[in-house]
Amino acid sequence: MSSMLEERAQPRAGPLAGSGTIRAAVADFVVDEHIEMDDDSGGEHLWLRVRKAGENTDHVASLLARAAGIRVRDVGYAGRKDRHALTTQWFSLHLPGRADPCFDGLPPSVEVLETRRRRRKLAIGGLRANRFRIAVRDFTGERSLLDRRLAELAVHGAPNHFGVQRFGRGGNNLALAHDWFAGTRRVADRKLRGLLLSTARAAIFNAVLAERVGDGSWCTACAGDALMPDGRGSYFPAPEIDATLAARVRAGELHPTGPLWGAGDSPAGGAIAELERAAAGRLPDLAQGLADAGLRQERRALRVLPRDLAWEWIGETGVVLSFGLPPGCYATTLLAEVLVCHDAAGAG
Structure with missing residues (x-):
């Protein structure tokens, strides 16, 4: 994949600021793992x-x-x-x-x-976080708009889409998952089966998140949401949203969640549950295949807050960003919220 345009089958929560190139050199994309x-x-x-x-x-x-x-x-x-x-x-x-x-x-x-x-x-x-330092070269666009959009990300976060890496180059993993659930492809390898189950879950989650970004509710608490404390994997149902819960979501202490699909009842309720069922219903083979595989309903935050997001302009066309992300979140997805990033390494 030569660019991350494919990433943006998912809607953005704000305007693009321009475009640039990542991974022009190996040292342009630095990742430092922090473990428990x-x-x-x-x-x-x-x-x-x-x-x-x-x-x-x-x-x-x-x-x-x-x-x-x-x-x-x-x-x-x-x-x-x-x-x-x-x-x-x-x-x-x-x-x-x-x-x-x-x-x-x-x-x-x-x-x-x-x-x-x-x-x-x-x-x-056993991972606590990943810390990134990413150089974007050959920037074209509005510098002031990029500054503003990055400042917004630092405060409000970004939609927590699964990145294209989860779906394989050209969406091959997702296509194989469809074929496997349809019975037209046999998948004997246990590791590959696990990958395809994760891919199917990611597709349904992204479909739900696209709806929440579309109606602007991806970063707000709605009646029926299941809310997740920041930095935790646990969640609790919120049939009603009072002023305290709404304020905690605005402050980034709690996040609305979306489904990692499987068998069993969803903790979401009301209109949120209906939205999630409708999104999963548009991918019926994936939803049924996940339930048949014995996976149970789990949740993932709809929003990711980058930690200590900072950036520095290098000359007229370069910008270096540094930030931390929780496990399972994608740096390329965060970048794609504000930039069309051409990947010089062709990484998918």
């Missing part, structure tokens, strides 16, 4: 903080497994990171009764920054 770190120390798992340039997470996991002489399944990480980027992230190696291995044979694109012994494996989801 408890107080335990010692143990049979070696945790490594690794800097990688232009490498995907699974490939680095295989390189570390080879260096340590263990199976790839004994390598843990909290989440996958962009390949076309300069990223730091943590891995764990299961080394019971063994000394720390030597990593001198790793390629120059992979560097071990620090190590520590822990009692447990690093698990998927």
Whole structure:
């Protein structure tokens, strides 16, 4: 994919400020992972903080497994990171009764920054946040409008769409999910089946969010919403919205949510539940396939608030942005809210 125009099948909550190029160089897209770190120390798992340039997470996991002489399944990480980027992230190696291995044979694109012994494996989801530093080059548009739109994002956040990465290059994952649920394609690989279920959920969520952006309610509390505290995965139903709840949503303490589809009753009620059922009804094979697979209803925030969003203009046509995002949120989706970003790396 040469640009992120495909990202904007989803409506924007505000005007575009212009266009620019991202990932003109690997160092233009920097990601620093922050994980949940408890107080335990010692143990049979070696945790490594690794800097990688232009490498995907699974490939680095295989390189570390080879260096340590263990199976790839004994390598843990909290989440996958962009390949076309300069990223730091943590891995764990299961080394019971063994000394720390030597990593001198790793390629120059992979560097071990620090190590520590822990009692447990690093698990998927053990992520607190990701911090980004992204250079946008060749900007064309209105600088003053971009300044204003970024200031708005810092205060009000952005619609929390799933990015095109979730759907695969050219939407291939979504097409395969449709075929799988229709019974025209057999999917035996367990990992791929999980990916397709996540893709189907993302499609329904994005359809619901598009409706909420369209009517302007994506960042406000409505009667029947299920509300999620900021930074938490829990939620609670709000059949009625009083002044206190409305103020907490405006302040970013609570967020309205949308469905991660599955079997069972939705916590949403009233007109919100009707809107969600109607959106899922336009993707009936995905909704039924998710229920048949045994997934239960879950929720995801409709809004994402970037943490400590800052930006600096570099000359006339360059701007560098830095911000933090919660797990599962997409930096490219945030950028696409204000810019058409042409991806020099062709990453999807």
